[in-house]
Amino acid sequence: MSSKKMVNSVEGCADDALAGLVASNPDLQLLQGHRVALRSDLDTLKGRVALLSxxxxxxxxxxxxxxGKGMLTGVIAGSVFASPPVGSILAAIRAVAQAGTVGTLLIVKNYTGDRLNFGLAMEQAKAEGISVEMVIVEDDSAFTVLKKAGRRGLCGTVLIHKVAGALAEEGMGLEEITKRVP
Structure with a gap:
């Protein structure tokens, strides 16, 4: 353990953090083989839209x-400062679809790797017949030069989680939620 950080290892810190969060919160579960945390009550979401970020x-x-209720259905974590792998994103999409949700909205921050990996997973899921849409959050006002990648998604992302979560909780459909957030 480093004297500057409270982690066992950089390579395992994401896994340790997710395992600790799930161990301390009975409303969460891990998807085995992936850095994916999901609501433990997926069976209550039949007929509703799932939200993944x-x-x-x-x-x-x-x-x-x-x-949690009125927020995200689950999250996919990458390594430290790296986007989640396509396989883990796709596994999360499949898991919520198998639970009986009517579609999945991917809420993605405007980082190149996130856009690519979530986008590829979405296309693979669609090819399997799963209903999936994606919104990109780009709220960072610190970037004023928009000629390259554009604004990143930062603190405003949680507001999108909350608005989309409330709409999904009310039973609104995937297409309508996608139109209403960013």
Whole structure:
């Protein structure tokens, strides 16, 4: 253990953080073989839209801290400052679809790796017949030069989680939720 950080290892800190969060919160479960945390009551979401988000680790409990009723259904964590892998994102999409949800909205921050990996997973899920849409959050006002990647998604992302979560909780459909957030 480093004297500067409270982690066992950089390589395992994302796994340790998710395992600790799930161990301390009975409303969460891990998807085995992936850095995916999901609501433990997925069976209550039949007929509703699921919301998935995520991104690089290193700021825990960010992303997983936003899972719950009226918020996210689950999150996919990457390594420290790295986007989640396509396979884990696809596994999360499949897991919520198998629970009987009517569609999945991916809430993605405007980082190149996140856009690519969540986008690829979405296309693979659609090819399997799963209803999935994606919204990109780009609220960062610190970037004023928009010629390259554009604004990142930062603190405003949690507001999108909350608005989309409330709409999903009310039973609104995937297409309508997608139109109403960003």
């Amino acid at each position: 995520g991104g690089g680790s290193g700021h825990e409990p960010a992303h997983a801290g936003f899972i």
